[in-house]
Amino acid sequence: MKKLIGILTIGLASAFAFSGCSKVETGHVGVESVLGKMKMDELPPGPYQVVTRDLKVISVRETTVPLNGQHPKTKDNVTMQDVDIDIRYMIQPNMVADTLSKLAGDLSENADGDLVVGERYVKRHALEAIFKATAKYDSAEIHKHRDEIAADVTSELQKSLNKEMPGVFVIPGTTVRNLTTDSKLEDSIRQAAQVQFETQRAEGQKQLAEAQAEVRLIKANADAEANRVIAQSLTPMLVRKMEIEAEASFAGKGTHTVFLGNGSASPLVNVK
Structure with missing residues (x-):
């Protein structure tokens, strides 16, 4: 009977131990709290018991933050109809707990189902960077500058984040998915482009015609000169x-x- 009780005790202890475990996967860190107090030392990947502590597993991998339906103004004060941009950001693994402490409540789940820190904070700074970047270009030309806008947003956002929280966030890049001005302006841009194309084509045809006429004139002058020389040389x-x-x-x-x-x-x- 004692042996059976011992086996049951070991089994229950093992089940209890396994049920009270959590694992920090690669690309994540653990932030633990004991009796409601968060510790500032991040836990590296590995298994941990969570019977006596709360453990949050937080991603430090690259996270994409979509910013859709933005309406910044251009250099010529035209409000964009729709601007869609993706911001990619990462947080330094050794700064997760400190950042979570400073940005209380800024803990959210990303599209991959991972917990991430600072997404709302990055969004606020990204919006300011987007408005600054689009304000550099006129509405009629802005659609030609997607790459420049993406580079400007990345640079401005990284600078802004470093100023307030140095060494915490990294911005690997930005993707401009959509730049749409007012529909009437879009029509005007297309019409202007068509007019420019037709003008360039007409100018090209004119230059070709002038070149062909010049060739004919040169040939005619050469023939006339040859005939004149022949005529002068034909004595009776x-x-x-x-x-x-x-x-x-x-x-x-x-x-x-x-x-x-x-x-x-x-x-x-x-x-x-």
């Missing part, structure tokens, strides 16, 4: 010499009869 004697050479050529072939007249008569050529 040279013309007569050329006539005789032609007549001799016909006669030499044996297929023609050539009659040579006197100086005032025209030659008669009979072709057999």
